[in-house]
Amino acid sequence: MCEIKNRNFLSSFDIVENLSENTFEDILSFRISNQFRPSSFVVGSFFEESSSRTRFSTESIIQKLGGNIVHFSSLSETSINKGESIKESARLWSEYFDLIAIRSKNEFLPHLFGKFASVPVINMGDGSNEHPTQGLATVVHMYRIFEKIKGLNVCLWGDFNKSRTMHSVAIALSLLGANLFICSIPSVISDELTLKKIKEYNPCAKIYIIDSIPMLQTKIDLFYITRLQRERWNIVPEYSEFLPEYCDKLSDKGIILHPLPHNMEISDDVLFHKKSKIYDHVVITKQTRAWLINSYKELYDRSV
Numbered sequence: 001m002c003e004i005k006n007r008n009f010l011s012s013f014d015i016v017e018n019l020s021e022n023t024f025e026d027i028l029s030f031r032i033s034n035q036f037r038p039s040s041f042v043v044g045s046f047f048e049e050s051s052s053r054t055r056f057s058t059e060s061i062i063q064k065l066g067g068n069i070v071h072f073s074s075l076s077e078t079s080i081n082k083g084e085s086i087k088e089s090a091r092l093w094s095e096y097f098d099l100i101a102i103r104s105k106n107e108f109l110p111h112l113f114g115k116f117a118s119v120p121v122i123n124m125g126d127g128s129n130e131h132p133t134q135g136l137a138t139v140v141h142m143y144r145i146f147e148k149i150k151g152l153n154v155c156l157w158g159d160f161n162k163s164r165t166m167h168s169v170a171i172a173l174s175l176l177g178a179n180l181f182i183c184s185i186p187s188v189i190s191d192e193l194t195l196k197k198i199k200e201y202n203p204c205a206k207i208y209i210i211d212s213i214p215m216l217q218t219k220i221d222l223f224y225i226t227r228l229q230r231e232r233w234n235i236v237p238e239y240s241e242f243l244p245e246y247c248d249k250l251s252d253k254g255i256i257l258h259p260l261p262h263n264m265e266i267s268d269d270v271l272f273h274k275k276s277k278i279y280d281h282v283v284i285t286k287q288t289r290a291w292l293i294n295s296y297k298e299l300y301d302r303s304v
Contacts, residue, residue, distance in 0.1 A: 007114075007120050008110075008114040008120055008121045008122070008123075009120070009121075009122045009123065009132060009133070009292065010110055010111050010114050010121065010122075010123045010130075010132065011111075011123065011130055011132050011168070011171070012130060012132045012135035012136070012167075012168040012169075012171035012172040012175075013171060013175070013197075013201065014132060015132065015135060015136050015139060015171075015172045015175075015176075016172070016175045016176065023140075024139070024140055024143040024144075026291065027136075027140050027287060027288050027291045028140065028143075028144055028287075030287055030290060030291040030294070032061065032064050032065065032287070032290045032294070033064075035064075035065055035066075035290075035294050036064060036065060036066045037065070037066045037297075037301065038066045039065075039066045039067050039068075039297060039300070039301055040068070040304065041062075041065075041066075041067040041068065041098050041099070041297045041300045041301065042067065042068045042069075042070060042096070042097050042098050042099075043058075043062050043067060043068070043069050043070070043097060043098065043099045043100070043101055043293070044070050044072075044093055044096065044097035044099070044100045044101070045058060045059055045062075045069055045070065045071040045072075045101050046071075046072055046073075046075075046100065046101065046102045046103070046104070047071065047073055047101075047102075047103040047124070048073055048074055048075065048103065048104055048105060049103050049104065049105050049125065051103055051124075051125075052261075053260060053282060053285070053286075054103060054124050054125060054131075054133070054289075055103065055124075057285070057286045057289050057290075058101055058124065058289060058293070059071065061286070061289055061290045061293050061294075062293060064290075065290070065293065065294055065297055066297075067293075067297055070096070070097065079092075086109075086112045086113065086116065087112075087116045089113075090112070090113045090115070090116035090117040091116055091117065091118065093113075093117060093119075094117045094118040094119045097119060098119055098296075098300045099119060099120050099121075099122065099293070099296050099297075099300070100113060100117060100119060100120070100121045100122070101121075101122045101124050102121060102122070102123060102124060102126070103124035103125045103126075104125070104126050104127065105127055106126065106127055107126050107127035107128065107129040108126060108127075108129060109126055110122070110123035110124075110126050111123070111126075120296055122292070122293075122296075125164055125165075126164065127164065127232070128161070128162040128163070128164055128167075128229065128232050129164055129167065130164050130167050130168045130171070131164040131165045131167075131168050131259075132168045132172075133285070133288060133289050133292065134164075134165040134168055134169065134259050134285065135165075135168030135169050135171060135172040136172065136288050136292070137281070137284055137285035137288040137289075138168075138169045138172065138173070138224065138257060138281075139172045139173060139176065140284055140287075140288050141255075141257065141277065141280075141281055141284045142154075142173070142178075142221075142222060144284070145253060145255060145277075146221065146253065149173060149176040149177055149178055150176060150177030150178065151177060151178070151179070152173070152178045152179065152221040152222065153178070153179045153181065153218055153219065153220050153221050153222075153251070154169075154173050154178045154179065154180055154181065154220070154221060154222045154224060155181040155182075155183060155210075155213070155216065155220045155222070155223050155224070155249075156169065156170060156180065156181070156182050156183065156224050156226075157183045157213065157223060157224070157225050157226075157242055157246075158184070158224075158225050158226035158227065158228070158242075158265060159184065159226055159227065159228045159229050160182055160184040160194075161184065162228075162229035162232040162233065163226040163227075163229055165226060165259040166224065166226050167194045169224055170182070170194060170195075170198065170207075171194065171197070171198055174198050174202070174205045174206070174207055175198065175201060175202050175205065178206075179206045179208070180205070180206060180207045180208065181208050181210050181216060181220070182207065182208070182209050182210070183209075183210050183211070183212065183213060195207060213242075213243075213246045213249060216249050219249065219250065219251040219254065220249045220250055220251060220254055221250075221251050221253065221254045221255070222254065222255055222256075222257060223242070223246065223247070223249075223250065223254070223255075223256045223257070224257050224258075225242050225256065225257070225258045225262075225265060225266060225270075226258065226259060226265075227258075227261065227262055227263045227265050228263070228265065239264065239265065240265075241264065241265055241266070241267065242265055242266050242270055243270075244267065244269040244270055244273065247270065247273055247275055250275050254275060255275055255276070255277045256270065256273060256275050256276045256277065256278065257277060257278060257281050258271075258278045258281075259281075259285075260278065260282065262278075
C-alpha cells in the first residue's frame with residue numbers, strides 16, 4: 001500500500017509535496033471492507049463546527065478499520081478552558097491519541113497542534129482557510145475521469161473568499177498543472193492570500209480571474225461550485241445562482257462537482273444534470289479519507 005510521507009496532513013500543499021506518484025491508483029483501488037484489523041490505534045476527533053459528511057465519514061472509517069475514536073466538540077471540554085496553552089495541550093493530547101483530527105472555526109489551529117504534537121495531525125477544515133482532504137478527493141476524482149490533471153481546465157464558481165474547500169481545490173489542482181478559472185459570485189472578492197501562496201510556490205501556475213461564466217472562451221473539464229459561506233460573513237453579500245445553461249461550457253468528459261451542503265446556488269437542474277457527479281463525489285471523498293486514515297493506522301500498527 002502507498003504511504004503518506006509526511007507526519008501531518010494540514011494543507012493541499014501536502015498533496016504535492018508529500019504523497020507518492022502512485023497515490024491516485026492506490027486510493028481508487030482502496031476498499032475499506034478489506035482493511036479491518038482490530039487495533040489499539042486511538043484517534044482524537046475534535047470537531048467544534050457542525051459537520052455531517054466530514055465528521056461522520058471520519059469517525060465511521062476509524063471504527064470500520066478496527067481503530068478507536070474519542071470525540072469532543074469544544075475546547076471548553078479541555079484544560080485549554082483553564083488557561084492551558086495550545087503547545088502544552090498538543091503535547092498532552094499526544095500521550096492519549098495516536099492521531100488527531102481537527103475541524104476548527106479558528107484558522108490554522110490544526111497547524112499549531114501539528115507544530116507541537118508528537119503524533120500526526122489531520123486538518124479537517126480550519127475556518128475559511130483550507131479543507132485539504134476535500135482537495136485530495138477532488139484531485140482523485142479528476143484523475144479517475146481524465147487519467148491526468150495537468151492541462152485540464154477547471155472553473156471554480158462560488159465563494160472564493162471564505163470557502164475553504166475551494167481554497168484547497170485551487171491549491172491542489174493548480175500546483176498539479178491544471179488551468180484555473182476563478183469566478184467568484186457577484187460582490188464577493190477573491191481571496192488574494194490563497195492566490196499569493198500558490199504563486200509563491202509555483203510562479204508558473206496558470207490562474208485566471210473572470211467576472212462571469214459567459215466570459216469563458218474555452219471548454220471546461222470541471223465546474224467546482226460552492227455555496228456562500230454565510231456562517232463566516234458578518235454582512236452577508238448578495239448571492240446568485242449557477243445557471244443550468246452554464247453546463248453547456250463543459251467539455252465532452254467534463255463534470256460538475258460540489259462539496260455539499262448546497263443551498264440556493266444550484267437548482268435541481270444542475271444537481272441532477274447528466275454531467276453532475278456531486279453524489280458520486282461523496283463516495284470518492286469517503287474513500288479518500290479512508291485511505292488517508294488507514295495509512296496512519298498501518299504506520300501505527302507496525303510500530304507497536
